Amino acid sequence: MSLVLPLDAQPTDPALDGIIKLAVMAVGGQGGGVLTNWIESLARAQGYHCQATSVAGVAQRTGATIYYIEMAPGDVTTPVFSLAPSAGDVDITIAAEMMEAGRAIMRGFVTPDRTTLIASTHRMLAVSEKTVPGDGMASSEEVKAAAEVASQKLILADMDTAAVKVGSVISASLFGALAGSGALPFERAAFEEAIRAGGKGVEASLRAFAAGYDLAQSDAIEQPADPVVSKQELVAPRGPDAGRAAWASLEARIAAFPEPVRKMATAGLTKVVDFQDCAYGTEYLDRLAPLIEADCEDNKFELSSEAAKYIANAMAYDDVIRVADLKTRAQRVDRIEDEMRLGEGNVLQLTDYLHPRAEEIVGLLPEKTGRKLENDPAWMKRIDRWFNRGRRIRTDSLRGFAMLYFLGGLRKWRLRTLRHKMEQDHLNAWLQMVSGYLPDRYGMAVEILRCRRLIKGYSDTHARGLSKFDKVLSGARMVENRDDGPQWVARLREAALKEEKGGELDGALKTVESFAA
């Protein structure tokens, strides 16, 4: 391109390239202010002009916040700095959380021509992600992909864990990563001096600083991980010989299943045996087997896998006995002690928050008696008066533990209870509907199985789940003969999982009614 340079135009001041522009994106309470102070005192100590700004106030209460720093070499006469970052004009962006990195990219504070992006992959879930009855977590993967495109240099690692592991907080590990990235023209020692000059929690901060420094030096681009509980390998169960023999024979039955189903079937079997016993496990496999038989390779055994999963979930329902059983296991106390970081010489006091209603109590009774009481409002009222109140049970005390231990020991009694009967009836009706669609309406059968996901929680939440389940199934019946029937069922289910009250589900059902009527 030929363009005559206008005479009046001046060349851009080369000193302008000496301004370093740095933005810190954080969540209120993460210590963005501390990090900003360190960077500022570092720059000043190195003879730089430096200016920092922030928006303090109520926005800092757990909301997204931004700090902005500019610096320039000391030999420049009084540089004029900006008080806020501009899109496309930021050299270093530090994001103290994965979605805040995403926000920085959205706002243009990360551009491929200039920006070093230092981001922590850990997640602090926003309220909107947590309130969804299903899974509403935002995708860290998408942010990572965007970060790779948007940044000139990328350092991506779990800076929070790196800091917490050494007894500090994320501001220190991010400061270390800033040093390790080499994005600022200062030596490591100068950074550490800034931490020492700050004077608070110096040793812990320096340890986290070193951890962040190393992560940056290794050019870490870590896979952002969803908050997942660490995996524990399943090994053969311990227990009495007879039990183990029975388990072995159940395992042998699974070994005869097609390969793609085995993993889920094993998980399911483990769950129901853990819930009750091996005989119950046999019942599980008996329910599963005919569905596997009706399945085939061409369908990748989708039906069988879903059946293995949801039949197990349905059979291992959440009753009082199971809750009491889970709360009195040795592994539970171990986990809590670990989570609470119980130190040498400390004592742990454990209080469980329980609130049984009449329904739970009646559910524990034998079917006949239970039904009778259930249908007698006077009795229900009486039982409610006796039992329905919040109970704080000290599970570390002998009395509290013994009570739950006794309830957990009612497993053998369970199969005779009203609750069990109700669960069985519900399970049978559901599986009957599934089988009814086989072999021709395979897709419908799979989707009906998946609807079991809607039933979860206790008391009111459980009741609401059941009603959503019923609604989706009634919607399913309306579209069962359509080619796109399965897709509609999936859509109804997703709508039901999106919000608590089920308004979206009702809307989706109206749509279905409109064309199915």
Place this chain on the structure above:
Amino acid sequence: MAERSFKAEVEHLRKGSGDVFTGEGILAITKALLENGVGYVGGYQGAPISHLMDVLADAEDLMSELGIRFEANASEAAAAAMLAASVHYPIRGAVTFKGSVGVNVASDALANLSSSGVNGGALVIVGEDYGEGSSIMQERSYAFAMKSQFWLLDPRPNLPSIVKAVGDGFNMSEASNTPVMLMVRIRSCHVTGSFDTTDNVPPPLPVKTALANPQRDFKRVVLPPMSYAHEHDKIDNRWPAAEKYILENGLNERFGPEAGKVGIMCLGGMYNSVIRALQRLGLADISGNTSVPLYVLNVTYPVVKSDVLDFCRDKEAVLLVEEGQPEFIEQQIGAMLYKEGASTKLEGKGIFPKAGEYTGQIMFDGLEAFVRQYAPELLPAKVLAPNSPKPQMPDLSKTVPIRPPGFCTGCPERPIFASLKLAEQELGARQITGDIGCHLFACLPPFEIGGSTMGYGLGPASNAAFDGGGERRAISILGDGGFWHNGLSSSIGNMVFNKSDSVAIIVDNYYSAATGGQDVPSSRARNKSKSTNNPISKALAGAGVEWIRQIDRTYDVTKMRETIREALTTDYKGPKVIVASSECMLNRQRREKPQRNKAIADGRRVELPRFGVDQDVCTGDHACIRLSGCPSLSLRKLDDPLRDDPVAHIDQSCVGCGNCGEVADAAILCPSFYEAKVVHNPGGFETWLAGFRRKVIAWLQDRRTSRRLTFSREGI
């Protein structure tokens, strides 16, 4: 005690001539007040000047040494009214609050003050909360300067300029007998930098001395006929005096070449972002030397006509950089140029968007468009013809969730709103009005309670139309800060007098919490210079409220819900007021944590509570979160192929307030929650008992595992 302590920084306020001060804008303002012989200071907290109040409070000792009176005023109106001391006495006074809402509250006093005029310099320092990060509506304090005719300073946002503006403000106020408002923008308050200090000057006439010799100038009384005279005095004397002072002392600044085809006029507060855009356009160097003539209005009201016309003379076009709307200055300058018959083209809104903050990008685009249109020859080639197309960025707008501010971990207000939500679930939805303060976060998810906020302390007043009661009583929220600011009279007094059949819930967290934990009259802390421990319930009774319920532990959700239910269903027809008191957790933790750590280190017995969720009992329906929104109550995915949805999880930041357990109990959600108290330094018997219990429990557990199959994982 405020959230942030400036005790250490305040020592720097003692610096004298020859020293350099380095720090934040608000500290620089305080130092400038001391250097200018201020006689009394006051104000009311609110972002972005909350910290200025905190600095002043922390500097109280230093100020009393100098003979300066400090008041933590009850409201902005009270603060502005305090400037009355400068009406009759030659004493310099300064008050501070936030704009524009604080100015709204203060406007009564400001109007009277402006009518009277002043003898001593009267300075109102306003933190203008506009644009990104603002917590209020999008208005400009400018309108108040115009209507009451006081002068408005908007200095360049660097420490030397801000410090100079304080001195200019006092001098100009005295030269023109008019109060002056010094506006600092949201980021200028916390901008850091350095300036050369001078010695602190004690007030020539301290308030104590003045009191011994009362003065009264009849001319300054705001009553006819003097008030009519004041209007003429404003126009005939005070305004010309102000213009004269501005011109003689060069308060407005010119940068760049004298002459040019085009020119830029900007408000002082916009200077840095204008320079940044010019730098990026190749029209200014790093130190701000520009090749475009620049006129900086450090005084934005009055706009000096002769000065403006002088700058515009011989220019083809000028651009006015004025953020927010209406564009008051542009209208004034437009009229000046038109009446003068000038041919200079005035640009402003149009090139810039009418509404919204002038962000870096908008400033860049606006300046580029202006120069490209009127003087393209100034632009360097790379700006004229950028050769690289802008890179395409992936769209994350659907991925990244919004993150508005919310209740902190352990906030005592969370259980109040959880209870209210539960009560609504039981008794039906209600007409609810909110107020200003942290409790306003309740209108966001997950609570979504209340919609209107008419002003500070006006929560119950804004439900007045529904005071007559009906099938479902209305509810209003009021904070302790709002209660003492204005609520006691405007809201509670209103309810009592009008026999309101509605319910007010007063959220008492022992502080003005949202603004940074300043003390209010009902604070429980001891404050050596203020009177605290004045219970709200006593004030309510004094105002004539008969139905009062005091709750001293908001975390008791069952009781809280019970009380709300009672208020909504009782036969009593008059105003029903619930005072829900528990200490702000942020402040409580800051107070208790060091004590706790010390106690543990000293070997004393300390219980540390925290909550947890049994992941195998949790079914992942997240009902608990929909009644909480606690930052420490989050989710995690289980590594279990049988589970579809993430389960609840409480992280290390939990402070053990108990809200989640209480809610799970009151709403009968699920049995997943437990409280784990770690006892540090337990006593000998306690340790023995715990060991004994563990042994028995382990025996029982072994007994059971020997009779069943046990898998490695806790619950499958």
